[in-house]
Amino acid sequence: MKAMTESRVLMFALALAAAGQALAQANLEINTPAIASLQASMQQRHGQLAGLYASGAVGLTRDANVALRDANAVALAQRQQVNSLIAAENQDRAALYREIARANGKPEWENDIRATFAQRWIEKAQAGWYYQNTSGAWVRK
Amino acid sequence: MRSKLIALFIALGCTLTLVACVTINIYFPAAAAEKAADRIIDEVWQIKKGEDAVKGDRPAAPK
Numbered sequence: 001m002k003a004m005t006e007s008r009v010l011m012f013a014l015a016l017a018a019a020g021q022a023l024a025q026a027n028l029e030i031n032t033p034a035i036a037s038l039q040a041s042m043q044q045r046h047g048q049l050a051g052l053y054a055s056g057a058v059g060l061t062r063d064a065n066v067a068l069r070d071a072n073a074v075a076l077a078q079r080q081q082v083n084s085l086i087a088a089e090n091q092d093r094a095a096l097y098r099e100i101a102r103a104n105g106k107p108e109w110e111n112d113i114r115a116t117f118a119q120r121w122i123e124k125a126q127a128g129w130y131y132q133n134t135s136g137a138w139v140r141k
Numbered sequence: 142m143r144s145k146l147i148a149l150f151i152a153l154g155c156t157l158t159l160v161a162c163v164t165i166n167i168y169f170p171a172a173a174a175e176k177a178a179d180r181i182i183d184e185v186w187q188i189k190k191g192e193d194a195v196k197g198d199r200p201a202a203p204k
Binding site: 030 | 180182186187
């Protein structure tokens with residue numbers, strides 16, 4: 001009788017462990033201070049980048065970054081500033097992908113996460129913005 | 142008899158757990174990653190819930 005009860009407890013524990021793992025797989029951990037601060041910094045920068053996406057000066061790359069697409073769409077005096085914006089954005093993006101992978105205990109997922117983001121950024125981009133297709137050509141959405 | 146059965150169950154449970162662990166380690170959870178990406182992008186680009194940016198049929202950003 002005692003053995004029966006013990007085995008039930010054990011089975012229950014195993015079932016619970018399996019359920020826990022299924023749950024862990026259903027969602028990625030993104031609620032960490034590092035991710036939140038990167039998100040905030042990117043959100044703030046978006047105020048400056050949005051106009052550049054709309055004018056076609058800056059586009060979304062196939063590797064989940066942003067890049068200068070049409071330098072002529074930017075006044076000469078502002079080009080340096082736009083380049084710094086792009087560099088800062090790409091730095092934050094790289095850190096974001098790395099942090100998500102790390103927050104989930106899987107640093108080796110970084111490239112998969114980047115690839116996922118590449119698709120989602122483009123999917124969520126507004127009409128009129130430019131993105132790179134899989135062969136690297138610029139396409140207007 | 143019963144103890145053999147219990148042993149069998151335990152072995153089965155352990156095997157299942159192990160298989161689950163290996164599976165999770167090998168496969169990248171693409172659907173979960175997509176969901177996470179969407180939540181972050183909505184936040185960064187300030188896309189409100191229910192507003193469908195995909196269609197792009199709202200008045201486009203000022204040219």
